Structure formats: C-alpha cells, structure tokens
Amino acid sequence: MAKRIESVGLSAYYGGFRAIEDVSVVIEPKTITALIGPSGCGKSTFLRTLNRLHEVVPGARVTGQLLLDDEDIYGPGVDATGVRRTIGMVFQRPNPFPTMSIYDNVAAGLRLNGVKRKGVLDDAVERSLQGANLWKEVKDRLTKPGAGLSGGQQQRLCIARAIAVEPQVLLMDEPCSALDPISTLAIEDLMTELKDRFTIVIVTHNMQQAARVSDRTGFFTIEATGEPGRLVEIDDTQKIFSNPGEKRTEDYITGRFG
Amino acid sequence: MTTTSAHRPPDVLPQARDLQQPSLSRTALAGLAVVVLLVTSGLFAVTDLAGRAGFVVVATLLYVAAQTAVSRVVEGGRRSVDRLVTTAVIASFLIALAPLISVLLYTAEQGLTRFDWDFFYRSLRSIGARDPGGGANHAIVGTLQQVGLATLMSVPLGLLVAIYIVEYGRGRLAATIRFFVDVMTGIPSIVAGLFVLSFWILGLGFGYSGFAAALALTVLMLPVIVRSAEEMLKLVPNDLREASLALGVPRWRTILSIVLPTALPGVVTGIMLAVARVMGETAPVLLTAFGTASIVRSPFEGPQSSLPLFIYQEAASPQGTAISRAWTAALTLILVIMVLNLLARLVTRRSTLKK
Numbered sequence A: 001m002a003k004r005i006e007s008v009g010l011s012a013y014y015g016g017f018r019a020i021e022d023v024s025v026v027i028e029p030k031t032i033t034a035l036i037g038p039s040g041c042g043k044s045t046f047l048r049t050l051n052r053l054h055e056v057v058p059g060a061r062v063t064g065q066l067l068l069d070d071e072d073i074y075g076p077g078v079d080a081t082g083v084r085r086t087i088g089m090v091f092q093r094p095n096p097f098p099t100m101s102i103y104d105n106v107a108a109g110l111r112l113n114g115v116k117r118k119g120v121l122d123d124a125v126e127r128s129l130q131g132a133n134l135w136k137e138v139k140d141r142l143t144k145p146g147a148g149l150s151g152g153q154q155q156r157l158c159i160a161r162a163i164a165v166e167p168q169v170l171l172m173d174e175p176c177s178a179l180d181p182i183s184t185l186a187i188e189d190l191m192t193e194l195k196d197r198f199t200i201v202i203v204t205h206n207m208q209q210a211a212r213v214s215d216r217t218g219f220f221t222i223e224a225t226g227e228p229g230r231l232v233e234i235d236d237t238q239k240i241f242s243n244p245g246e247k248r249t250e251d252y253i254t255g256r257f258g
Numbered sequence B: 001m002t003t004t005s006a007h008r009p010p011d012v013l014p015q016a017r018d019l020q021q022p023s024l025s026r027t028a029l030a031g032l033a034v035v036v037l038l039v040t041s042g043l044f045a046v047t048d049l050a051g052r053a054g055f056v057v058v059a060t061l062l063y064v065a066a067q068t069a070v071s072r073v074v075e076g077g078r079r080s081v082d083r084l085v086t087t088a089v090i091a092s093f094l095i096a097l098a099p100l101i102s103v104l105l106y107t108a109e110q111g112l113t114r115f116d117w118d119f120f121y122r123s124l125r126s127i128g129a130r131d132p133g134g135g136a137n138h139a140i141v142g143t144l145q146q147v148g149l150a151t152l153m154s155v156p157l158g159l160l161v162a163i164y165i166v167e168y169g170r171g172r173l174a175a176t177i178r179f180f181v182d183v184m185t186g187i188p189s190i191v192a193g194l195f196v197l198s199f200w201i202l203g204l205g206f207g208y209s210g211f212a213a214a215l216a217l218t219v220l221m222l223p224v225i226v227r228s229a230e231e232m233l234k235l236v237p238n239d240l241r242e243a244s245l246a247l248g249v250p251r252w253r254t255i256l257s258i259v260l261p262t263a264l265p266g267v268v269t270g271i272m273l274a275v276a277r278v279m280g281e282t283a284p285v286l287l288t289a290f291g292t293a294s295i296v297r298s299p300f301e302g303p304q305s306s307l308p309l310f311i312y313q314e315a316a317s318p319q320g321t322a323i324s325r326a327w328t329a330a331l332t333l334i335l336v337i338m339v340l341n342l343l344a345r346l347v348t349r350r351s352t353l354k355k
C-alpha cells in the first residue's frame, strides 16, 4: 500500500549546522514528487530524513514531525529499522553489495530480514528484476557478481533491490545522474510504472526529467552559504514549470539563478 | 611542427618534439649486458677484485651506469631516467628477495636430513642431545594447541574491539581504546610472557601449561588483529552500510552480513600475520609453558613444549644430532605457517565471489 507523507516544521542538523529548516509538505500516495534546487540546498538531507537515514551520520539530528499515514515516524518508541523497511531508497551512485551475486543483491533485503524460503526468494528476485526492467539482461547470469554489471544496469539492480522488500515509499536521490540518456529513459519509464504501487520522491538536477516524470515539484533553495535550506514552494509540476508562484523558482528554472 | 594559434595559452609544459623517437632495442640491451660481463671479467682477472658476490655487485653497477649513459645519448634524458629507476626497482626487489630465498633454501637443505617418520611421531623423551633419532611430535602438538587456543581467544575479541571502534565508537571511549591498543602493539613479547607468569602462574597459582602460553600469545595477537581489522573495516565504503540500512536491515546484521564479508580478505590477512608472528615466539612460551621432552596432549596439564622452544633448546647443544633436529623443527615451523596461510587464502577465496 502506498502511503502518504506529511512533514510538519521539519528541520535537520549536522552537529551544530542546520542544513534544512522548517520544511512542511504533503506528499500524496501513488504520486511522483520531484525535488529540485541548487547544490547544497538540502535536497538529499531532506530525502534522508524521510527514511530516518539522516540520523546515521554522527551528530546528525532532526526536529519536527514526519507523518507517514498519520503516524509520526520520529515519535517516541518508533523503530528506525521498521521505518526503513517501509521506505526504500535508491542512491545517487549505484552501490550493489560487492561480495554478492546479482541474485543475492536483490534477495539481500529479504534474506537479511529473515526470509529463508527459496521459493519466496526466487519469486521476489524475478518479480523485482522484472519490475526494474533488468530481468531480460541478467536472467542467465544471476550468480555472477552484481558489481560486474554496467553502471546503468547496476543502478537498476539497486532499484530492484530496493523494491524487492515491497516498500510503500521509494526515495531516489539523483538516480540517473551517472547514467546515459537511454538508461535514464529506462529508469524514468520504470518510475512511471512503479507509481501504481509506490509513492515516489526523486531528487534531480535535471529539469526536463522533473517535468517529464513528476506530478508535483518542490523547489528548495538557500539564501547564502551557511544558511539552512528551505522549501520555497511545492505545487503541481505543470504549474511550477509554467507559472510558478515565486519569482525565485522562476529564476531558477529559467536559468537566471545566482 | 609548429602550431601557433591565437587561441592557444602560453606553453606551460615544454612540447614534445617528435612523437616518434629512437629507442634501444632488446638486442641492443642484451649486447650491452654481454659487454658489461666481459669487462667485469676482465677487471676481475686483472685487478685484485675477487669473489662471486663482488662480481654480481660490480657487474650490476657497471650495467646500470652503462645503460643510463647509452640511453641518455640515444633516447634522451627522460627515458634514461626511466630506465635507471626501473632497473633500480628491479634490483632492490631482487636484493630484498635474496635473503628470504637463501633462508628458505638453507633451512630446507639442513632440515631435510631429519625430515623423517621418527621426527613427526616421536618426542625427545629419554633422548639425549647426542642420541640420534628422537622427534618433535610434542613440540608440534604444543605449538598447534597454544597458537590455536590463542587464535580462538584473540580473533573474536579482536574483531569485536575493531567493530566497536569503527562502527559504534564515538568520542572518548573509542579514542582511549585505540590508544591502549597502540600501546599493546609495542609490548615486547617477553613482557607478555612475564605478565602471564606473574599474574596467572605465580599469582593465581595455575602452574605452567600450554594454556598459559596461549594467554601470553593472545596478549601479543590482540593488538595486531584489532589494528588490521580496524583498517580493513574502515575501507568498507559507507555507501554499502547505508544501502543495507535503507533496506531496513538492523545495524548488527548490516555489520555481520555486509561490512564483515566485504572486509574479510583483509581481515584474514591480518589474522594470519598475527598467527605467523606468535608462532615463532620463544621467550613468552619458555616463561609460561616451560617446555618438556615428552608428549603432553592436554594444554591444561603441566608444562608443554613448542617448536620455537624445541629449536632454542636443541640449537643450544653442541651436538650435531641435536642441531639437525633443530633445523628440521625450523623447516617444520616454516611449512606450518605456509600451509596455514594457503588455507586461509583458499577459504577467503571460496567465500568471496568468483568472477
């Protein structure tokens, strides 16, 4: 079941440095939300607060509320591991586990959470690889190392790995920034397909990509270096790209920024 | 060729003159080597120079000088420096290898005289230094048991400490632990033996035993294992930890199933270094296991021997029979370490992925 995400007055810190301040947004289920903004404005940081990966960094902390279908994932007694099982993530750089085969990479999330039955794993691996558009390319070499694939294939392997645990939300941090246009298109098509099942949040520097795939677009920015990043506005993608509510958004999109 | 264009920035690097440049062929170099050999032979015939080692040294130096000079004239400065450095690197490698190989060969040559059935199946019980026969069974058993026990104790402990430092340790405590591990690295082995002697044997009154030796060896192995495992764990990219955590895998499981396997080959190498190091330790074993001439199967009951101890005691004797037993024990020690190393490598090769 895809879930709705709502952040209320969310701020994130690295030690004493406040990276994002007071972000309040609603992300509807089964939509693709794109986050854009200049480098260093806190897009990745925000994304990582959504699955509580932010707090893995030493000294990092989060204040504010983050509601996943009305449950505050930063509430007392909430287990970060459980949250991460519900919210999958794909990183900017493909990072397959180097000691594992293609099959093991995709099965990793299930196996390491205690699923042992071969039948279940086989099904999940095939379904996820098919979902990630990689099945045809790798079905004859499932026992080969995952690190032996091309960059684009590795990224799709990581997507397969993320969707194998059937998360309800999928976070993607610049998933195509290291890929060629064809792999990029493949992944964009994939996102549109996955939208039926997941809530997707994607960070991208590519305006065309945001315009092509997303339903809603949020624009982050910083006033100056050392200042925290803020969400300037979030709206329907069409509106953001044709008639944004804020001048700063328009400047950024049309390339008149900074 | 002069390509002066208005847009080109001023030359920072000198431009290569011609891409095609004369170079020394292999035959030319071989010829040079022959000439150098002839000249050296001449020198040794005419002057006071003599000796095989001297010949090699003089010939090598002459060859390097001649090669550099010829190359400089024919190929130019950069290439001649390249040749000089390449030759220097190869020569250093051979020089470093020479003692190693000669130790191995000499030990093998001396050790093979007693490399027989008796040596591996008998002990020194009622065998005097002058008697032929006798063996090191008790010493081999002792070494394997002592080092085995020490490995069993130090590997889990060392890995846990390393995991704590890298994965969990933040701030004071981790820094303190790291400092003490560094201090431990510097403990002379005899001090480790004295520590166990005074604490375990004299203090607690447990008496000499193979286990006491294992305790002393553990003290020596721990810091080596911790440091090497720490370095290896640090090399595992953070991306992998985050990827695993993002799948909802708990922290401990991530460390066990992702981080450790990724670092495994390096960790095993570190463990093998530690094992090889303590396997040759004599002083701490002498102080804690004391040594005996008979076969003692249990490391918990009374004095035990070990290979280094056996070598030390036999080599101290002026009798040829004892000394050749010492050589065979040395050869055995080298072989045991080599076999363990190979096994460890095979195991890690098997567990990491085959391409």
Ligand SMILES: Nc1ncnc2c1ncn2[C@@H]1O[C@H](COP(=O)(O)OP(=O)(O)OP(=O)(O)O)[C@@H](O)[C@H]1O
Pocket (backbone or CB within 6 Å): A014, A017, A019, A037, A038, A039, A040, A041, A042, A043, A044, A045, A046, A057
């Ligand atoms: N691990 C960290 N420790 C300390 N500060 C960090 C850390 N990661 C990011 N920051 C800081 O937080 C701010 C936001 O970084 P973030 O990575 O979220 O930016 P971003 O919008 O994703 O940029 P980009 O588009 O370049 O990926 C930056 O000022 C950055 O220097």
Ligand SMILES: [Mg+2]
Pocket (backbone or CB within 6 Å): A043, A044, A045, A173
């Ligand atoms: Mg980023």
